[in-house]
Amino acid sequence: MRPFQLLAFDLDGTLADSAPDILPALNQMMATLGKEQVSLVQVQHWLGNGMAMLIKRALTGQLDPEHFDSTEFNRAQQLFIGFYQQSNGSQTRLFDQVPEVLAQLSLLYPLAVVTNKPRQFTEPLLRHLGIQHLFKAIWCADDVDKAKPDPQMLLALAAQQQLPVTDILLVGDSENDIFAARAAGMPVIALSYGYNHGQSIAQSQPDLVLESFSLLPDAICCLEQER
Numbered sequence: 001m002r003p004f005q006l007l008a009f010d011l012d013g014t015l016a017d018s019a020p021d022i023l024p025a026l027n028q029m030m031a032t033l034g035k036e037q038v039s040l041v042q043v044q045h046w047l048g049n050g051m052a053m054l055i056k057r058a059l060t061g062q063l064d065p066e067h068f069d070s071t072e073f074n075r076a077q078q079l080f081i082g083f084y085q086q087s088n089g090s091q092t093r094l095f096d097q098v099p100e101v102l103a104q105l106s107l108l109y110p111l112a113v114v115t116n117k118p119r120q121f122t123e124p125l126l127r128h129l130g131i132q133h134l135f136k137a138i139w140c141a142d143d144v145d146k147a148k149p150d151p152q153m154l155l156a157l158a159a160q161q162q163l164p165v166t167d168i169l170l171v172g173d174s175e176n177d178i179f180a181a182r183a184a185g186m187p188v189i190a191l192s193y194g195y196n197h198g199q200s201i202a203q204s205q206p207d208l209v210l211e212s213f214s215l216l217p218d219a220i221c222c223l224e225q226e227r
């Protein structure tokens, strides 16, 4: 039995259902560029690799965008930033039991956020959702050179907190979280309700898959017993 010393949480799709605010921002961007509207399901499948990739996916309609015009991309990104600044938070909700469980866990562990969302949207959203004060550290995609699935963000968190990576538990929703955790050597629990490009997260073989955030405290105890 060895307790974890810090719990790190992914944001979009793990703590917060943010697609409902990203959808109108993307569609305002698409409309301004004279392009076809996208659907909520497409946005849910395209989330997880950060803002630039999301925009490229919307512009091309492809999960793996091959050809896109870089001038159009730059204009699209400027537009998206402006529109998402307006919509961010208005429809985004914490998933079921997230506030209660985070409050409970925060009495036992320091908590952190590690998100591919840019900081300019992360901090206002956490404040708006009323959970920012629970986190000792917040790492965003633009704090490092490479976002998840690269392990940089997780390694930077461990170094900042002066903890071995194995003493930090990551909780995420996407294969990008699992790949980043595996590359860092960090244990990882996945929530199955989030955004994972339309695929089952079990395929990426996290240490545990949970269907609800409410199951997290018991799942953490289980992993600690096995350490």
Ligand SMILES: O=C(O)COP(=O)(O)O
Pocket (backbone or CB within 6 Å): 010, 011, 012, 013, 014, 046, 047, 048, 049, 050, 051, 054, 114, 115, 116, 117, 118, 148, 174
């Ligand atoms: O911005 C994204 O694409 C996803 O953000 P996340 O890392 O919090 O899931």
Ligand SMILES: [Mg+2]
Pocket (backbone or CB within 6 Å): 010, 011, 012, 013, 014, 048, 172, 173, 174, 194, 195
């Ligand atoms: Mg996520």
